[in-house]
Amino acid sequence: xxxxxxxxxxxxxxxxxxxxxxxxxxxxxxxxxxxxxxxxxxxxxxxxxxxxxxxxxxxxxxxxxxxxxxxxxxxxxxxxxxxxxxxxxxxxxxxxxxxxxxxxxxxxxxxxxxxxxxxxxxxxxxxxxxxxxxxxxxxxxxxxxxxxxxxxxxxxxxxxxxxxxxxxxxxxxxxxxxxxxxxxxxxxxxxxxxxxxxxxxxxxxxxxxxxxxxxxxxxxxxxxxxxxxxxxxxxxxxxxxxxxxxxxxxxxxxxxxxxxxxxxxxxxxxxxxxxxxxxxxxxxxxxxxxxxxxxxxxxxxxxxxxxxxxxxxxxxxxxxxxxxxxxxxxxxxxxxxxxxxxxxxxxxxxxxxxxxxxxxxxxxxxxxxxxxxxxxxxxxxxxxxxxxxxxxxxxxxxxxxxxxxxxxxxxxxxxxxxxxxxxxxxxxxxxxxxxxxxxxxxxxxxxxxxxxxxxxxxxxxxxxxxxxxxxxxxxxxxxxxxxxxxxxxxxxxxxxxxxxxxxxxxxxxxxxxxxxxxxxxxxxxxxxxxxxxxxxxxxxxxxxxxxxxxxxxxxxxxxxxxxxxxxxxxxxxxxxxxxxxxxxxxxxxxxxxxxxxxxxxxxxxxxxxxxxxxxxxxxxxxxxxxxxxxxxxxxxxxxxxxxxxxxxxxxxxxxxxxxxxxxxxxxxxxxxxxxxxxxxxxxxxxxxxxxxxxxxxxxxxxxxxxxxxxxxxxxxxxxxxxxxxxxxxxxxxxxxxxxxxxxxxxxxxxxxxxxxxxxxxxxxxxxxxxxxxxxxxxxxxxxxxxxxxxxxxxxxxxxxx
Amino acid sequence: xxxxxxxxxxxxxxxxxxxxxxxxxxxxxxxxxxxxxxxxxxxxxxxxxxxxxxxxxxxxxxxxxxxxxxxxxxxxxxxxxxxxxxxxxxxxxxxxxxxxxxxxxxxxxxxxxxxxxxxxxxxxxxxxxxxxxxxxxxxxxxxxxxxxxxxxxxxxxxxxx
Numbered sequence: 001x002x003x004x005x006x007x008x009x010x011x012x013x014x015x016x017x018x019x020x021x022x023x024x025x026x027x028x029x030x031x032x033x034x035x036x037x038x039x040x041x042x043x044x045x046x047x048x049x050x051x052x053x054x055x056x057x058x059x060x061x062x063x064x065x066x067x068x069x070x071x072x073x074x075x076x077x078x079x080x081x082x083x084x085x086x087x088x089x090x091x092x093x094x095x096x097x098x099x100x101x102x103x104x105x106x107x108x109x110x111x112x113x114x115x116x117x118x119x120x121x122x123x124x125x126x127x128x129x130x131x132x133x134x135x136x137x138x139x140x141x142x143x144x145x146x147x148x149x150x151x152x153x154x155x156x157x158x159x160x161x162x163x164x165x166x167x168x169x170x171x172x173x174x175x176x177x178x179x180x181x182x183x184x185x186x187x188x189x190x191x192x193x194x195x196x197x198x199x200x201x202x203x204x205x206x207x208x209x210x211x212x213x214x215x216x217x218x219x220x221x222x223x224x225x226x227x228x229x230x231x232x233x234x235x236x237x238x239x240x241x242x243x244x245x246x247x248x249x250x251x252x253x254x255x256x257x258x259x260x261x262x263x264x265x266x267x268x269x270x271x272x273x274x275x276x277x278x279x280x281x282x283x284x285x286x287x288x289x290x291x292x293x294x295x296x297x298x299x300x301x302x303x304x305x306x307x308x309x310x311x312x313x314x315x316x317x318x319x320x321x322x323x324x325x326x327x328x329x330x331x332x333x334x335x336x337x338x339x340x341x342x343x344x345x346x347x348x349x350x351x352x353x354x355x356x357x358x359x360x361x362x363x364x365x366x367x368x369x370x371x372x373x374x375x376x377x378x379x380x381x382x383x384x385x386x387x388x389x390x391x392x393x394x395x396x397x398x399x400x401x402x403x404x405x406x407x408x409x410x411x412x413x414x415x416x417x418x419x420x421x422x423x424x425x426x427x428x429x430x431x432x433x434x435x436x437x438x439x440x441x442x443x444x445x446x447x448x449x450x451x452x453x454x455x456x457x458x459x460x461x462x463x464x465x466x467x468x469x470x471x472x473x474x475x476x477x478x479x480x481x482x483x484x485x486x487x488x489x490x491x492x493x494x495x496x497x498x499x500x501x502x503x504x505x506x507x508x509x510x511x512x513x514x515x516x517x518x519x520x521x522x523x524x525x526x527x528x529x530x531x532x533x534x535x536x537x538x539x540x541x542x543x544x545x546x547x548x549x550x551x552x553x554x555x556x557x558x559x560x561x562x563x564x565x566x567x568x569x570x571x572x573x574x575x576x577x578x579x580x581x582x583x584x585x586x587x588x589x590x591x592x593x594x595x596x597x598x599x600x601x602x603x604x605x606x607x608x609x610x611x612x613x614x615x616x617x618x619x620x621x622x623x624x625x626x627x628x629x630x631x632x633x634x635x636x637x638x639x640x641x642x643x644x645x646x647x648x649x650x651x652x653x654x655x656x657x658x659x660x661x662x663x664x665x666x667x668x669x670x671x672x673x674x675x676x677x678x679x680x681x682x683x684x685x686x687x688x689x690x691x692x693x694x695x696x697x698x699x700x701x702x703x704x705x706x707x708x709x710x711x712x713x714x715x716x717x718x719x720x721x722x723x724x725x726x727x728x729x730x731x732x733x734x735x736x737x738x739x740x741x742x743x744x745x746x747x748x749x750x751x752x753x754x755x756x757x758x759x760x761x762x763x764x765x766x767x768x769x770x771x772x773x774x775x776x777x778x779x780x781x782x783x784x785x786x787x788x789x790x791x792x793x794x795x796x797x798x799x800x801x
Numbered sequence: 802x803x804x805x806x807x808x809x810x811x812x813x814x815x816x817x818x819x820x821x822x823x824x825x826x827x828x829x830x831x832x833x834x835x836x837x838x839x840x841x842x843x844x845x846x847x848x849x850x851x852x853x854x855x856x857x858x859x860x861x862x863x864x865x866x867x868x869x870x871x872x873x874x875x876x877x878x879x880x881x882x883x884x885x886x887x888x889x890x891x892x893x894x895x896x897x898x899x900x901x902x903x904x905x906x907x908x909x910x911x912x913x914x915x916x917x918x919x920x921x922x923x924x925x926x927x928x929x930x931x932x933x934x935x936x937x938x939x940x941x942x943x944x945x946x947x948x949x950x951x952x953x954x955x956x957x958x959x960x961x962x
Contacts, residue, residue, distance in 0.1 A: 026896035029904030030888070032839020032879035036905065039838040122829070123822070213843045213851055213905045213939050264841065264905030265939045297844040519903030519940045688899045688941060695942035719848035719937075726934040727943040 010600045015539060016532030017747065020684035024523040024543075034262040040219045040232045042290040046075055048280050049125035051115040051132045052299070053107035056143070056374040056712020057154065058136040060105055060114070067131040068117055073124030077132060078283060079115045080104040088282050090159075091248055094240070094272055094490055095348070096167025097177070097339035098159070099377060101275045101282075107136070108156055108337035109376045110712050111302045113275040118283050118291060141374035141712035145311060145334035148175040148371035156337055156372045166339060168348040168370075175372045177339050182353045182430050183365035188317075191326035191363050195317035201401050204781045205390045207309040207334065207375070208704040209301045210382040210696075211724060212518070214264020216304050217294035218277045220284040229285070230257045233277060235546075236266045236516050237556025240490060242548045244273045245281065247491075260546025266518035267696070268381030269305035271342045271558050301717040306706060307382035309334035309375075310368075310390040314398040322406045322413045326363040327429070329355050329394050333370040333379065341379035342558070343386060344488040344495065350386025351646075353430035354479040357395035358439050358650060359417040364429035374712040383696055383757035385480050385559030392476045396762035400473075400769065401778045409456075410770070411447055414475045415440060425743070434477060434648045435750075436740045438676070442652040443475050446674045449736065450654045463774050466798065468659035472767025474652070476759035480751035481564025481647040482555075490555065496642045497565035498552035499573045501530065503635035505623040507616030508540035511573070514554010515566040516546045519692075520753060521685045522562060526570050528681055529747060533574035535601030535615040552638060560649075560751025563681065564742075569641035571746040576637035584621050585613040587628040647742045647750035651675040651759045655767040661798045664790025666702065666768055668731040673760070677752035678741045689753040691733050697760025699725050701768075703783045723783070772796065810871045812837065813881030819868065827863040827871060828852045831878060839879035839908040843937070850936030853909035854878045860916040862935070879908035882915070890956040891915060891949070900949030902940035910936050914950045923954055 003011070015021045028034050065077040080102040083089035090098045103114045117128035140154045147153060155161055155174040164171050168178035192198055219232040229251055235241045238258040246253035263270060280293040295304065315328040333349070335341060343350055349368035356364050368387075380386050403413035418439040419426045426434045447453075455471050462469045485494025498514040511530055515522060523543040531538035545551050554566060578598070585603040586593040589611055596603040604612040613621070621627070622635040656670040673690055680686055703723030707715040716722055741748025761782070768784045769777060775796050780788070793799040809818045812835060819834050831837045831854070840863055843849035852863045855877035882889040891911045894900070901907040910933065917924060917932040924932065929950045930943070938946060 022896060023899070025904065026901060029901055029907050030879075030892040030895050030911065031883060032837070032908040034904045036838075036841065038832075038842065041833070121833075123824070211939065213849060213903070213937060214841065215843075263903060264843075265903040267939070294842075297846070297849075521902070684899050688902060688945060691942035691944050692902060692940045696939070718846050719844045720846050724848075724937050724939065726937060727930040727947065728934045730930075730943050733942060733944055 007600055014531045014535065014537050014601065016528050017681055019528065019682065021524055021528060021538060021682055023521045025521060036214055036262050036264050037217045037219060037232050037234050038294050042219060042221055045219065045290040045292055046118050046120060046287065047122045047125040048116045048118050048283055048291050048293040049122065049129040050113050050276060051117065051129045051134065052111040053103065053114050054110065055107060055136055055138050056110040057139040057141040058107050059139060060103060060107065061135040061137055063115060064133040067133065068128040071124055071128045071131060073120040074117060074128040075120065075287065076118040077115055077128065078102065078118065078279060083282055086282065088248060088278060091273065091278055092244065093338060093340035094342045095339040096345065099338040099340050101278045106158065109374050110714055111299060116279045116283065118287065142175065143373060143375065143708050143710055143712050145332050145371050145373050148373055149173045156374060177335055177370040177372060178348050179367065179369050180349045181367040184363060185365045188326045188328050188363045188365040192317045192328065195325055196320040197318045197405060198315065199401050199405050200313065200315045201398060201779050203312045203314055203394055203397055203779060205308040205310040205312065205393055206705040206782055207306055208382060208700055209306050209706060209722065210267035210269045211301060211722065212265030212267050212269050215295040215297055215300040216270060216274055216276065218280050219290055219292045220281040221290035222284040222288065224288045227251065228255050229281065230259065231281060232259045232261055234263055234270050235260055236263070236270045236518060236558050238516055238546055238548050239514055239553045240493065240555060241273055243491065243493065248278065249281065258548040260516045263516065263518035267383050268307065268558055271556065272305060272340055274304050298718050301706065301722055302714055303376045305381045306376060306378040307380070307384065308390060309379060312390065312394050314394045316398050316402050318402055322402060322408050322416050324359060324361045324417050327356060327361050329366045331368045331390065333368050334373050334375065335370050335379050336375040336377035337372055338377035339370070340377040342490065343380060344482065344490060346487060347386065350380060351479050352387040352391045354388055354432060355391035355395050356428045356430060357392060358419060358475050358477040360419045360423065361429055375708065383693055383754050385482060385754060388479055389758045389761060392758045393762045396474045396476060397765060397779065400766050404773055404778055410473050411443060411452060414443060414473065432479065433645055435645055435742045435744055437477065437648065437650050438738060438740045439475060439650060442650065442674050442676060442738050445736065445738065446652040446654050446672055450670065450672050452654065455656060468661050468771040468798070470657045470659065470767040470769065470771030472655040472657065472763045472770055474759050474763035474766060477648055477650045478755050478758055479646050479648055480560035480754055481643055482559050482561050483646055484644060485642045494642065495555045496640050497554040497561070497569050498638065498640045499566060499569035500552045500638040501573045501577060501636065503577060503619045505620050507536055507619040509536055510542040510544065511570060512544045512551040513566045513570065514552055515557040515562045517557060520557065520562060520689065525681045525685060526567065529567055529570045530574045533571055534578060560754040563749050564647045564745060564751050565641055565643055567749055568643060568746050569639040572641055573637045573639035576639065577635055580635060581615060581618040583628055583631065584618050588613055588621060644744050647678065647745060649675065649677040649750040649752055649755050651755050653759050653763040655763045657767040657771060659771045659789060661793050662801070663786055664793050665786040666784055666789055671731050672734045672736065673756060674736040674738065675752060675755050676738045676740050677755065678739065678745065678750040679748035680737070680739060681749060686752055687735050690735050690756045693753055693756025694733050694760045695725060695730050697757045698730065698764060699723055701761050701764035701782055701784060703785055705783050806869050808868055808872050810873065811875045813877060821868045823867065823869050825868045827866040827868050830868040831863060837878045837880050841905050841908065843905065848937065850913060851906050851909045853912045853936060855912055855916055860913050877912070879912055882911065890953040894949040894953040894956060898945050898949040898952055900941060900946040906936060906938045910938065910946060914953065917950065918954055918957060922958060
């Protein structure tokens with residue numbers, strides 16, 4: 001049906017799906033009027049400053065508060081002994097373990113929380129923290145996870161030494177957390193035994209940190225007369241945190257209000273519950289006044305929410321034409337001193353089993369062994385749905401290794417192994433059902449755009465001259481949108497998400513969701529989804545999230561789950577409203593519901609298009625007495641959406657890198673990213689997310705790593721040492737897309753923000769390593785800093801003039 | 802504690818008086834005493850630039866300036882950009898070009914770009930990237946920030962003409 005000019009104009013007015021609508025959030029941010037947690041100032045508020053351990057592993061002999069308490073302005077010093085009477089010196093983690101809120105008798109990682117000094121302002125609090133005298137007895141520390149399970153290894157967690165299980169199956173050593181495996185090992189081993197070609201590579205995903213520009217923090221305010229606890233908190237998942245706080249404190253969940261406010265970036269750093277939050281809450285309960293705790297940058301990088309530290313081994317078995325017959329991936333996971341990483345209960349290694357990637361691999365097996373070390377806890381973070389980055393890094397690297405082994409082109413090896421468009425929905429050897437994809441088309445489009453053959457010719461010429469040029473390819477499949485509650489829960493709570501929409505009599509609306517924006521532009525994009533579903537202008541649809549007193553329960557924003565789960569909830573809630581509106585329209589127009597058809601913003605009588613009711617008219621009608629018999633007033637609906645499957649966005653990336661063989665300096669000349677996230681809600685915002693994700697991938701590939709010495713001392717935990725790319729280093733990004741809608745999502749959308757990070761990291765690494773491929777190099781671990789790349793040049797003797 | 806000192810400065814065109822310890826940092830005075838919470842704190846090592854303000858015609862990181870150094874100074878923060886209900890071209894262009902996401906770096910970015918365009922009214926992309934390198938952004942990858950500054954430069958040139 002050709003749309004009339006009138007219809008097009010009405011469509012345009014909605015500013016709904018597919019439009020690059022400018023962001024509603026910007027009005028406050030460009031004026032400096034955001035409300036981040038450190039902007040909160042409450043009457044009588046005190047500041048908390050944390051005293052931290054200088055040792056990675058030590059017994060606490062004594063804590064002397066005297067000198068700290070003498071500092072003018074210092075009100076209290078809290079230690080584990082002070083929290084004990086209220087049983088809050090330990091807390092449950094989102095990974096099934098417990099974690100010390102304040103160190104109880106011993107410390108297990110450097111800068112672990114030992115005490116909190118409460119004072120009238122942040123200067124006095126810092127003065128006091130300097131003067132808390134803690135006597136330690138240093139113990140030997142385990143830094144290398146390969147040493148954790150050694151026979152004579154020091155026991156890191158004496159508190160659970162006698163437990164043979166910390167939530168994820170049997171432990172075989174006091175420093176063992178869990179062993180998790182998936183797939184059919186005997187079948188895989190059998191294929192390996194008979195395969196034409198077998199390759200093996202050790203591949204590290206180093207310990208990194210997402211480092212959002214705003215650190216973590218909170219303002220806890222307990223009102224003694226009413227028993228109401230209000231917490232302003234940098235949280236990507238405020239509802240889950242509220243539940244944890246209720247479980248911990250015994251305060252009824254109805255008397256706890258979490259307020260997310262504006263979040264200065266999250267990237268997974270702001271999902272867990274941290275000791276600082278808990279101590280601030282306890283301090284407020286004890287003192288009866290609001291307590292603010294704001295993390296410093298060094299504390300942020302050192303103690304909250306690191307990512308990765310997966311020591312992987314990849315193995316592929318293939319035929320001589322490069323068709324992969326079986327995959328065997330294992331990883332040793334360094335979870336630090338407490339298993340506090342965020343994971344679904346049934347998936348302790350997260351979604352690692354997405355490691356078959358975009359390829360039809362008939363047999364697969366994977367296994368993850370997680371261990372304790374004397375390092376900060378965490379592991380799941382950084383624009384990554386629960387270990388997807390590690391999985392995708394392994395498979396995308398291994399496909400290159402296989403191509404090199406067989407002398408095949410790195411694009412061709414992928415083409416030969418892709419799941420074909422007609423095979424979707426495709427169930428992988430690990431049981432994931434990839435919902436939709438069109439991998440060949442995406443790759444071909446990218447290769448054409450960058451003139452891949454021309455690049456390979458140029459590379460051959462340069463190699464002949466001794467120059468180093470690398471071409472990296474990554475054709476990744478992501479798994480986002482956790483998730484189906486059958487598979488995914490945290491602390492028993494299913495990872496559904498929610499939307500509650502109320503339409504006002506004059507046809508504007510407010511929608512509240514269980515997610516939490518940290519820059520993704522939810523206030524803009526959710527309104528677009530609802531606008532298209534309801535035929536009401538997005539400009540008049542208000543979006544609210546993050547205040548647990550107002551928003552319906554949801555698992556928050558992480559792992560690119562907002563669009564797949566809460567976005568679906570928004571569409572479904574809107575459809576409930578439209579269904580009710582249709583009944584009202586039929587009643588008013590005196591026709592059957594089946595006689596009506598929906599067009600943009602109204603119901604029309606089929607064959608009589610002049611007889612119609614707009615959604616705005618129906619909104620008013622819903623608040624009058626003239627409704628079908630027995631119908632409730634109002635035009636509201638809620639949806640708690642339990643997704644039937646995850647969504648599987650994918651992409652094809654190409655990176656061209658030039659390496660100075662005398663200095664090792666790698667320079668990204670070109671990066672072309674094609675992403676397919678299904679239906680596109682707001683192209684401008686998608687592109688912005690891709691720019692950001694690629695930049696974070698660039699950071700990981702080329703410079704980030706949290707280094708330690710053998711005693712567990714941090715060797716680089718400030719922005720002096722930890723690499724955050726500036727505008728100067730950051731490459732120019734070229735973006736492109738195809739659209740393959742998700743068949744199970746109400747509007748066909750998939751998540752997107754994670755893809756560029758997950759797909760980008762292997763692309764950069766593949767490019768750097770490709771520059772050395774003709775010299776027999778199959779792998780180099782990240783980060784590819786100039787020094788490390790120069791070491792490779794030197795080892796190969798290509799740095800000689 | 803050292804004796805507190807009185808400091809008088811012009812903040813966004815208005816005279817303000819504060820009494821502070823000599824060690825108090827300008828960012829804390831701005832945020833906690835004067836209610837200007839636009840400039841943010843992202844590190845404590847002068848790397849991130851979230852606290853950037855314009856001090857006597859220079860960009861400074863206000864986490865590394867003592868308030869007592871600001872006697873009789875003129876300080877411009879993001880709160881001083883909108884004049885009579887009219888946004889500055891940089892504010893408009895950051896939004897129009899999607900040069901911000903979480904918004905945390907934005908006040909510092911805009912304030913730094915303001916000084917850049919005062920010094921170089923028509924900068925190249927390379928100049929913009931170099932001048933903005935003291936301000937970190939974790940969300941945008943800078944590409945749209947560069948675009949925003951370019952568009953603002955054009956807008957300001959048109960206004961001036």
